[in-house]
Amino acid sequence: MATIRDVAELAKVSTATVSRVINSNGYVNDGTKKRVKEAIEQLNYLPNDVARSLFKGQSKMIALFVPDITNPFFPELARAIEDVTNRHDYTFVLCNTDNDIDKQMDYLNALQQKSADGFIIVSSSLREEDLQHIQVPIVALDRIISPDISSVTVNNRSGSVQAVQYLKSIGCTRIAHIAGPEHVDNAALRLRGYLDEVKHEDWFNSDYVVSGAYNFDVAREAAIKLLTNYPEINGIFAGNDLMGAGVLNAAASVGKKVPDDLAVAGFDGIAIGGTLTPTLTTMAQPIYDIGAKAAEILMTQIQSAEYGVAAEELTVRLIERQSTLKGGV
Amino acid sequence: MATIRDVAELAKVSTATVSRVINSNGYVNDGTKKRVKEAIEQLNYLPNDVARSLFKGQSKMIALFVPDITNPFFPELARAIEDVTNRHDYTFVLCNTDNDIDKQMDYLNALQQKSADGFIIVSSSLREEDLQHIQVPIVALDRIISPDISSVTVNNRSGSVQAVQYLKSIGCTRIAHIAGPEHVDNAALRLRGYLDEVKHEDWFNSDYVVSGAYNFDVAREAAIKLLTNYPEINGIFAGNDLMGAGVLNAAASVGKKVPDDLAVAGFDGIAIGGTLTPTLTTMAQPIYDIGAKAAEILMTQIQSAEYGVAAEELTVRLIERQSTLKGGV
DNA sequence: TTGTACGCGTTATCAA
DNA sequence: TTGATAACGCGTACAA
Numbered sequence: 001m002a003t004i005r006d007v008a009e010l011a012k013v014s015t016a017t018v019s020r021v022i023n024s025n026g027y028v029n030d031g032t033k034k035r036v037k038e039a040i041e042q043l044n045y046l047p048n049d050v051a052r053s054l055f056k057g058q059s060k061m062i063a064l065f066v067p068d069i070t071n072p073f074f075p076e077l078a079r080a081i082e083d084v085t086n087r088h089d090y091t092f093v094l095c096n097t098d099n100d101i102d103k104q105m106d107y108l109n110a111l112q113q114k115s116a117d118g119f120i121i122v123s124s125s126l127r128e129e130d131l132q133h134i135q136v137p138i139v140a141l142d143r144i145i146s147p148d149i150s151s152v153t154v155n156n157r158s159g160s161v162q163a164v165q166y167l168k169s170i171g172c173t174r175i176a177h178i179a180g181p182e183h184v185d186n187a188a189l190r191l192r193g194y195l196d197e198v199k200h201e202d203w204f205n206s207d208y209v210v211s212g213a214y215n216f217d218v219a220r221e222a223a224i225k226l227l228t229n230y231p232e233i234n235g236i237f238a239g240n241d242l243m244g245a246g247v248l249n250a251a252a253s254v255g256k257k258v259p260d261d262l263a264v265a266g267f268d269g270i271a272i273g274g275t276l277t278p279t280l281t282t283m284a285q286p287i288y289d290i291g292a293k294a295a296e297i298l299m300t301q302i303q304s305a306e307y308g309v310a311a312e313e314l315t316v317r318l319i320e321r322q323s324t325l326k327g328g329v
Numbered sequence: 330m331a332t333i334r335d336v337a338e339l340a341k342v343s344t345a346t347v348s349r350v351i352n353s354n355g356y357v358n359d360g361t362k363k364r365v366k367e368a369i370e371q372l373n374y375l376p377n378d379v380a381r382s383l384f385k386g387q388s389k390m391i392a393l394f395v396p397d398i399t400n401p402f403f404p405e406l407a408r409a410i411e412d413v414t415n416r417h418d419y420t421f422v423l424c425n426t427d428n429d430i431d432k433q434m435d436y437l438n439a440l441q442q443k444s445a446d447g448f449i450i451v452s453s454s455l456r457e458e459d460l461q462h463i464q465v466p467i468v469a470l471d472r473i474i475s476p477d478i479s480s481v482t483v484n485n486r487s488g489s490v491q492a493v494q495y496l497k498s499i500g501c502t503r504i505a506h507i508a509g510p511e512h513v514d515n516a517a518l519r520l521r522g523y524l525d526e527v528k529h530e531d532w533f534n535s536d537y538v539v540s541g542a543y544n545f546d547v548a549r550e551a552a553i554k555l556l557t558n559y560p561e562i563n564g565i566f567a568g569n570d571l572m573g574a575g576v577l578n579a580a581a582s583v584g585k586k587v588p589d590d591l592a593v594a595g596f597d598g599i600a601i602g603g604t605l606t607p608t609l610t611t612m613a614q615p616i617y618d619i620g621a622k623a624a625e626i627l628m629t630q631i632q633s634a635e636y637g638v639a640a641e642e643l644t645v646r647l648i649e650r651q652s653t654l655k656g657g658v
Numbered sequence: 659t660t661g662t663a664c665g666c667g668t669t670a671t672c673a674a
Numbered sequence: 675t676t677g678a679t680a681a682c683g684c685g686t687a688c689a690a
Contacts, residue, residue, distance in 0.1 A: 016662080023685080049439075050383045052683085054380055069408050082423060082424070083425070110378075272604065275574040379668090380668040
């Protein structure tokens with residue numbers, strides 16, 4: 001690897017001049033500029049980013065923390081963030097945290113030692129105080145960690161209301177809910193939204209709410225019990241698409257036809273919803289937009305130290321698919 | 330952020346001694362060692378990795394190139410690699426290449442400038458000559474780029490043979506194949522495996538092979554046509570699980586019951602196969618193991634310059650699920 | 659318009 | 675057993 005000194009020698013100038021040419025900084029004669037550029041070309045010179053980082057205290061590197069990239073919600077999010085990151089000539093680091101506090105703290109330290117310029121964090125365990133020693137911008141996703149930390153979220157509660165209203169509108173008269181883990185903010189909000197819309201119905205029964213743990217198998221078993229014990233149920237709102245898939249499979253097990261006997265809607269809008277049989281109606285989060293927005297906010301905050309705190313709430317939208325469209329499939 | 334000099338001053342020693350303590354290098358008196366450690370503790374000192382990298386020419390950072398992390402095959406792969414990477418105190422960089430040559434070259438250059446220590450590459454476009462200027466270890470996944478570059482692959486061809494044999498064994502007498510893109514190595518191999526097993530059957534008909542482009546919708550449409558034109562087909566081997574999902578949906582559209590009228594098997598063993606209705610039988614690649622193996626090889630090669638070339642071929646294995654198990658669902 | 663020289667924070671060599 | 679110092683490659687005051 002050629003260094004700036006090699007270029008300087010070949011072009012018969014000082015390293016300072018080469019540096020000026022590279023960074024289009026300060027005055028440099030057109031003739032010498034040309035000589036320098038030729039030398040760069042000839043030596044196939046590329047500046048050493050590590051030396052730059054050491055000097056600047058910045059690495060042009062940002063990191064995304066997710067619990068597990070294997071969770072189908074995160075790949076699209078990661079893709080969006082990486083796209084923006086790359087467009088700005090930043091490097092994208094991915095960290096799987098399993099929501100483990102120690103792991104997150106370790107990543108945080110390791111990346112600070114590498115002069116990482118910012119973090120985008122999806123975590124249901126990290127608290128404000130865990131982040132206080134971080135000297136670079138942070139954007140929280142999916143939940144608000146503190147009023148001092150920028151965030152991008154969606155309208156989970158009203159989105160759920162909308163989903164349940166939709167199920168009613170297509171004729172469902174007994175609607176159950178498969179809920180996610182109580183301690184996860186968005187799961188709690190989605191349950192609230194469901195309750196907002198059904199708790200005053202005379203048919204409402206608290207047994208219509210069961211826990212599916214955001215997990216396919218758990219949701220499947222829960223749905224089988226539900227449909228067996230309460231055959232009158234003709235609509236299910238699942239707290240996420242993965243559990244929606246479980247409900248679909250459960251329905252087939254107990255001989256309920258979807259959507260004729262039972263309408264099913266999920267939440268999230270992950271890609272697999274469109275590959276199920278029947279394809280799954282869902283309240284879709286604008287996953288790509290969430291990631292892109294978060295990355296843009298982070299880029300802005302990195303560039304201008306005093307940017308303040310951003311708090312964006314994006315909007316979910318209904319995607320109607322076969323699981324609620326009678327005469328579908 | 331405290332520096333090594335701050336620690337040195339506080340402990341009344343030179344930076345050299347602090348360095349020795351940090352890296353357990355060379356002799357240092359127990360008493361002074363203690364003083365140094367206390368100073369480190371007190372100042373909350375963490376060594377600056379950028380300075381270290383500059384000195385060593387290594388960054389403790391490796392990168393994974395995938396076409397698109399959104400493709401459901403890659404998250405589990407990425408997870409495995411990141412797990413190993415993290416365990417070795419390396420940082421994991423993720424790059425989506427879209428299989429675009431220019432993008433890959435750009436990433437390669439950018440990461441070399443950052444002194445990245447190694448690359449794991451999934452690419453159907455990168456050629457040996459594109460990689461010749463890279464000075465650090467590379468592991469190729471899913472296909473062999475050159476005999477000089479380490480690789481981890483699976484037995485696509487014999488795996489496909491096995492899949493088709495299995496379909497025969499459960500009673501399929503007319504088996505079609507939805508193939509992936511011809512120019513993708515593994516798709517070509519899987520097609521070969523299918524042909525190995527059926528081309529001499531008297532019922533074999535070249536129209537039984539259709540292209541599904543490794544895409545859900547394309548495969549779905551292709552399968553609908555296939556099942557409509559050739560109602561005698563009672564088994565379909567899809568070149569990957571995504572297309573298998575498309576076949577499942579197609580079957581529902583044309584009123585074919587899976588698995589009773591039609592058995593379906595896919596390839597890859599991605600997680601969504603287990604969330605479909607019916608769940609999808611598949612020839613599963615050991616995705617996590619592939620990633621972990623690749624990462625281990627890379628780590629070894631980074632540590633010992635002269636390690637030679639590794640070429641591992643792992644084995645796919647059949648996972649029987651509802652789509653081929655009569656009496657299932 | 660250009661060059662000199664220092665500093666960014668480490669590690670390793672050499673001498674003491 | 676410890677310390678002074680050069681080097682890693684770059685960017686920027688400051689001087690010329």
